[in-house]
Amino acid sequence: MRPWPGDKCPPDSNSLLPEGNSRLPGGNSRVPGGARVLARRGVPLSQSPSADPTGQPGPEQPSREQSLDQAAAELGPGGDLAPEADAEGYRKRMARRREVQQQRVGERNLEKGLVLVFTGDGKGKTTAALGLVLRSLGHGEHVAVVQFIKGGWQPGEARALQVFGEALAWHALGEGFTWETQDRDRDRQLVQQAWQRSCEYLADGSRKLVVLDEVNVALKLGYLGLDQVLEGLALRPPLTHVALTGRGAPPGLIERADLVTEMKMVRHPFREQGVKAQAGIEY
Numbered sequence: 001m002r003p004w005p006g007d008k009c010p011p012d013s014n015s016l017l018p019e020g021n022s023r024l025p026g027g028n029s030r031v032p033g034g035a036r037v038l039a040r041r042g043v044p045l046s047q048s049p050s051a052d053p054t055g056q057p058g059p060e061q062p063s064r065e066q067s068l069d070q071a072a073a074e075l076g077p078g079g080d081l082a083p084e085a086d087a088e089g090y091r092k093r094m095a096r097r098r099e100v101q102q103q104r105v106g107e108r109n110l111e112k113g114l115v116l117v118f119t120g121d122g123k124g125k126t127t128a129a130l131g132l133v134l135r136s137l138g139h140g141e142h143v144a145v146v147q148f149i150k151g152g153w154q155p156g157e158a159r160a161l162q163v164f165g166e167a168l169a170w171h172a173l174g175e176g177f178t179w180e181t182q183d184r185d186r187d188r189q190l191v192q193q194a195w196q197r198s199c200e201y202l203a204d205g206s207r208k209l210v211v212l213d214e215v216n217v218a219l220k221l222g223y224l225g226l227d228q229v230l231e232g233l234a235l236r237p238p239l240t241h242v243a244l245t246g247r248g249a250p251p252g253l254i255e256r257a258d259l260v261t262e263m264k265m266v267r268h269p270f271r272e273q274g275v276k277a278q279a280g281i282e283y
Contacts, residue, residue: 064107065104065107065108068100068103068104068107069104071100072097072100072101072104075093075096075097075100076093076097078090078093078094078097082094111239112238112239112258113236113237113238113239113240113241113242114241114242114258114259115233115241115242115244115256115257115258115259116129116132116241116242116243116244116257116258116259116260116261117216117243117244117245117249117253117254117257117259117260117261118243118244118245118246118261118263119216119245119246119247119248119249119254119260119261119262119263120247120261120262120263120264120265121247121263121264121265122262122263122264122265122266123263123265123268124263125245125246125247125263126213126214126245128243128245128261128263129211129213129243129245130157130211132209132211132241132243133145133161133168133209133211134161136208136209136241137161137164137167137168139208140167141167141208141209142166142167142168142169142206142207142208143167143168143169143207143208143209143210143211144168144169144170144171144201144204144207144209144210144211145168145169145170145171145210145211145213146171146173146194146197146198146201146210146211146212146213146215147170147171147172147173147174147194147213147214148173148174148191148194148195148212148213148214148215148217148218148224148246149174149176149177149187149191149214149217149218150172150174150176150213150214151172151173151174151175151176151190154172155283156279156280156283158170158172169201169207171194171197173190173193173194173197174187174190174191174194174214175187175190178221187221187223188223191218191223191224192223192224194218195218195224195228195229195232198210198212198215198232199232199235202232202233202235202236202240202242203235203236203237205237205240207240208239208240208241209240209241209242209243210236210240210241210242210243211242211243211245212242212243212244212245213245213246214245214246215229215244215245215246216244216245216246216247216248216249216250216253217246217247217248218246219246219248219249219250219253220246220247220248220250226250226252226253229244229253230252230253230256233256244257
């Protein structure tokens with residue numbers, strides 16, 4: 001099994017923050033073992049802003065990335081949310097906001113394969129993952145989609161994406177909802193088969209993105225173990241992304257993920273208006 005690559009620290013930068021802040025608060029960084037190294041060479045640790053006159057450690061200082069994020073939040077997104085009423089004042093604020101944003105992007109220059117989780121009781125989890133599929137295919141990448149639980153019908157997205165040919169591998173390996181199948185042993189068998197196929201794609205370096213649709217539901221139902229999934233995620237080459245969808249993502253998966261989005265149901269036409277599932281919306 002391929003070990004997961006170690007974390008890398010982004011390079012330091014001496015770029016400025018918003019006007020008036022010529023140096024980042026604290027100005028220190030961490031090294032292995034917990035030692036603190038002051039960014040301004042030659043300054044004793046006792047003079048560091050993170051230590052008091054007695055030499056005892058003081059409050060932890062924000063990192064450079066955190067300081068940049070705070071500066072961006074204070075400058076705001078612009079529009080009518082900006083306090084300036086005059087055009088020149090607004091222009092200056094947005095010019096400074098652009099400068100800070102460029103610094104934020106410059107500080108975050110790592111590239112890695114991401115674990116993305118879309119969960120929650122709201123609609124849009126599979127839809128979000130399919131957006132990544134389309135985006136990746138548009139960049140000429142190869143993608144695999146493995147659907148757990150779902151099966152027995154061909155959704156509109158599967159038909160539409162056929163135009164990408166061999167660049168997309170699509171497998172709907174379930175037989176439907178539990179109240180339709182009514183066979184736990186059969187459901188468990190199909191989930192395990194789907195997982196074996198998933199592992200093949202996760203280890204395949206030619207696939208830029210692997211979508212495990214409704215795998216969270218398979219975990220929730222007990223048809224798949226969390227350890228299995230975490231071990232499968234570790235099979236990926238360093239730059240392969242994986243998206244896992246479905247309600248009830250377990251805490252262990254959420255902790256492992258790089259990005260987690262929880263869809264929240266605010267209103268739904270099925271519950272509130274009796275509107276049935278419609279082509280193009282639900283499938």
